[in-house]
Amino acid sequence: MAPNDNEVDVLLVQAMADGDAESLGRLYDRHAPRLIALGLRVLGHRDEAEDLVHDVLLEAWRSAPDFDPARGSVRTWLAMRYRSRALDRLRSAGRARAVSLEDAGVPERAAPEGEDPALGADRERLGRALASLPEAQRRVLELGYFEGLSSSEIAERLAVPVGTVKSRVAAALAKLRGFLQAPAEGP
Numbered sequence: 001m002a003p004n005d006n007e008v009d010v011l012l013v014q015a016m017a018d019g020d021a022e023s024l025g026r027l028y029d030r031h032a033p034r035l036i037a038l039g040l041r042v043l044g045h046r047d048e049a050e051d052l053v054h055d056v057l058l059e060a061w062r063s064a065p066d067f068d069p070a071r072g073s074v075r076t077w078l079a080m081r082y083r084s085r086a087l088d089r090l091r092s093a094g095r096a097r098a099v100s101l102e103d104a105g106v107p108e109r110a111a112p113e114g115e116d117p118a119l120g121a122d123r124e125r126l127g128r129a130l131a132s133l134p135e136a137q138r139r140v141l142e143l144g145y146f147e148g149l150s151s152s153e154i155a156e157r158l159a160v161p162v163g164t165v166k167s168r169v170a171a172a173l174a175k176l177r178g179f180l181q182a183p184a185e186g187p
Contacts (some may be wrong), residue, residue: 005030009074016064024061028053031075035082042086042146052089056082087148129179137172140165 009030015023032053039049060067060078067077130138143154151169155162 006069006073006075010067010069013060013064013067013074016061017067024057027060027074027078028057031078032057034075035078038079038082039086042083043089048089049086052082052085056085059085090148125180129176132179133172133175137168137175140168141172144169 009027012023012027012030016027035053035056036046036049039052040046043049043052056078059081067074071077130141133141139158140154143149143157144151149157151162151165154165158165
């Protein structure tokens with residue numbers, strides 16, 4: 001039985017931990033397009049997004065021995081590192097960029113070359129789930145995820161109490177969870 005994508009990624013990270021530079025290149029080829037797309041949504045500039053991919057993958061190289069597959073997939077590990085570093089860059093530059101989920105959501109294009117077609121279906125399903133949220137709930141997720149604002153910063157931006165922000169986030173996440181756990185609709 002052939003290994004799935006995450007198993008391949010875990011093997012690559014383990015090889016990186018052993019000093020195999022070729023594995024770093026393969027991991028880059030597998031994940032750079034997705035990370036750059038995330039960077040474009042958060043940073044807004046392709047050059048910055050590409051530069052950050054290199055930084056994050058070098059960081060992954062250095063921390064490969066510490067990767068624990070029991071804590072999540074390599075894809076998630078890289079995406080969370082990337083998002084965190086992108087938000088750090090936004091903050092250090094003293095700028096913020098408003099990105100709506102519609103702007104940053106599901107691109108209406110074919111899946112990137114080599115991407116599992118099922119991921120495109122997942123992306124579309126997530127886009128429908130986000131679109132199903134009330135505007136107030138969607139907005140707090142936008143501000144928290146894409147701008148990296150804390151609950152108190154979101155409350156200040158929207159001129160609502162912090163408790164309201166937290167309630168909206170909790171309700172939005174519960175709705176997303178319910179939507180995404182429901183059986184997928186047929187074609």
